[in-house]
Amino acid sequence: MALVGILGFKARKEQTLEAVAEFDSVGLRYGTGGEVLRDLDFRLANGGFYFLTGPSGAGKTSLLKLLYVAQRPTRGRIRLFGEELTEAPRDALPAYRRRIGVVFQDFRLIRHLSAFDNVALPLRVAGASEEEVEGPVREMLAWVGLADRASARPPTLSGGEQQRVAIARAVINRPDILVADEPTGNVDAEMAKRLLHLFTALNRLGTTVVVATHDIGLISATPGAQLIRLENGSVVDPTGALKNPPASHNKGGS
């Protein structure tokens, strides 16, 4: 079944918002240590597809944490969906997080919940009834090839299966931004291909996709995607293309 059917997606209408995320002079440090990210100045175009690359320790995961609102910057300003996030009260953060799907490098599935419950979690947190949860979750699990493992708990799933559950959980809520940290690290080539297909399908439907990866094959198989290269905590952007991104390339429809 097509993803559009599973998620009940409709192509987003023409949006006036050009950038879903704007980083201005953003810096991040943990505790009293030095800055792990500094002077980040870039924008993510609405509907864009980005690969975040860079050597290990460059700050990719930290940047993603800022993007999915797990950290606040220690300096600078971040705007998400056109709204100032840096000084937003704590109570306002869940609303941002519900618009962002995250695929963690270590999956972060809840071990004592079934695959079904893990995938259903974002819907339930958002207040969906069990009737509203049942169909989409079953279909999403079928789409990632885990229809018969719905009641299995993560410790009984292989790494690849856990990865697929994590991806299903990230996209079940039809996020505006999908953030994935090394999503193909634990899957075989065939599954990596399917994941990329999923990401591009979501992107065509209007979701801004940001994938942190070392996988050159993944990057080269995605024409039109932009690269964000991090080195020593800074974004390498000699042409300024990331600071003033082109208008959304959201094509709409599937």
Place this chain on the structure above:
Amino acid sequence: MLGWLFASPADRRLLGGGRLRGPTPWVIAIMSFSIFIIAATGLALAHTAGLLSSAIQARYSVEVPGGSSNLDVILRTVRSAPGVASAEAVPEREMRKTLERWLGPAAASPDLPVPALVNFDVKPGVDLGEIGRRVAAAAPTATISAHRETVKPLLKSLRVLQWVAFGLVLMLSAAAAAAVVLAARGALDTHRSTIEVMHGVGATDLQVTHLFQRKIAIDAFVGSVAGAATAALVLLLLTAGAAFAGELVGGATLGPGDFLVLLLLPLALTGLATWVARAAVLAALRRAL
């Protein structure tokens, strides 16, 4: 307001494990048991002090040291005095019977001087001086004493014990609250990864808090009811034993309001534990991010 108590099965699965695991219900049960016993004792002391105080407020005694052969005359004199509501003589054999509890068979010895005693109750605003003059005319060595003065040290001790019991109840409640805070922090540590995932998918602090609040409320309710029920059983057995032995009958008692207070104690302890758990979890969550 109490919607958090009725979590869906999916929400109940989020924290995993069954209910009543870990030490929390047991700690709460022990606290509840102790609080119930101490509160019952304090309330009984207060009730008894109140009863005693009101019973002796208007009661006086005429005492003739060494006894008196004209006890009937004294009794008639007292009864006929203005403002006396009632009067009765305490028979010598009854006094010796009372003394026998402390002195044994020696209390029956004719060598033991037993005073003549007439107890009387007065109406409000009575002139005690007039009664004293009439009694003095009938028995010059007689003295009149107010029961409230005699019993004053005992009443004071009862009041002090009552406040000590109240203080102990407060301290044990504080200890129970501290135990709940530790339990809540332990639960947060145990479920840290679940909380991170929930926050990551957009759960609010209240949504997370309600999971823990509900779990601790159930543990606290079961523990406090079990503790209080055990304490009530122990008190019943003690009372029955004392009654069987013929002691304490007519001693410390509880009023109807006291029973209500004791019935509400487990609910109050549950409420306290729930409120403390909620505050502890919310505070811990707000320290993050």
